[in-house]
Amino acid sequence: MRKGKFKVEDLKVKLIKDTFYNEAQTKKELCDFIMKTDRLSMWTECRKFEDNFAKHQGAKNCSMFTSGSTANLALIQSLINLKRLEKGDTVAFSAVTWSTNVMPMLQLGLNIHPVDVEVDTLNSSAELFEKALEENPSIKAFFITNVLGFCSDIDKIADICKSRGIILIEDNCESLGTIYKGKKLGSYGLAGTFSFYVGHHMSTIEGGALCTDDAELDTMVKMVRSHGMDRNLDEDKKIKVREKFKLDDFYSRYTFYTLGYNLRPNEINGFLGNNQLQYIDEIFRIRNENFMKFISAVNKNDIVPIRYNHIDFVSNFAFPVICKNKTILNKYIKVFENAGIEIRPVVSGNMMNQIFIKDYVGSKKFDLPGAQKIHEDGFYFGNNPDMTKKEINIVIKAFKDASK
């Protein structure tokens, strides 16, 4: 097993550079906000962020969460509460994703079916989804992950889902800001989830969101977020729910309508969301410019070129390097680490290789060559909006040195 050779302080190019964009100013404004505000639990800043983020994403409704993971959990719980999914149903997911994309499905009694990904986009395609549907025609929903700001032909996947009555939901925690065929990723399905973890496009330290145009789902998501109560619904929606169950004003305030959790963000998250959203286009632009610089440093003899020309705008926060074979990978790892560049596996590789999942799929074998290739021969490094010219040049030089 490889040992960590470098101390964090020796790293020259970190995976995550700063907590916030325009860090010093943001921290100062955060301190001022904390000193002035009367309330730090979820309130007007979170609400304002939800309005701002919905507008940014082009969605009718947004709910802010404590993380991308809890947005995912609330989404699956809400679909079950609404009986759009039932225990025992099978939900497909992208084989390259994060644990808390898959875990809520297992935790809530759903079966899972992995969909392979293309090596050159890192994402599931319509063709690969069709293959999964042949393997398992009973798939009821597809919780697709848009990996690292890329996609394949998600429009075609949406068409397949529509024609077959399959629910398409998007884990867009890694692709905020990417535009494909004139539409933002995260808006191709019934709902899209987002992460504002410090390493992602925009940071509220920890945080997440769920956007949907479906009013019924939005109401349910907000109840699931808040103990299964109606407390955080808009007045008109609150009245509707109370009338439906013939509740008076006194008891309705402490009525638990449906299965829920406490997944509410706080005003610090909300404030930071509003603050960072003002820089979001600049963040996207710089990361896109960095992405283009890294792309042009890639030696195509060593590395599988990323296919991105079908995407209108790539919003990428970490640059994937998928080597043609293991020998090349080992050479690149050595050169990148010696250059002080912090690297890691691509997302978490092939999810079906993870230890926790074995208990749920038993000895069933899935044919996932794309995800496995990314697992075995890939790594990524950070693409931060505050990278200096010097840091970018360290990366470009590493690409050059590794390909010698």
Ligand SMILES: Cc1ncc(COP(=O)(O)O)c(C=O)c1O
């Ligand atoms: C695809 C995907 N989904 C969900 C998450 C979870 O987001 P969070 O860290 O905000 O819980 C991540 C986090 O890295 C992710 O990459």
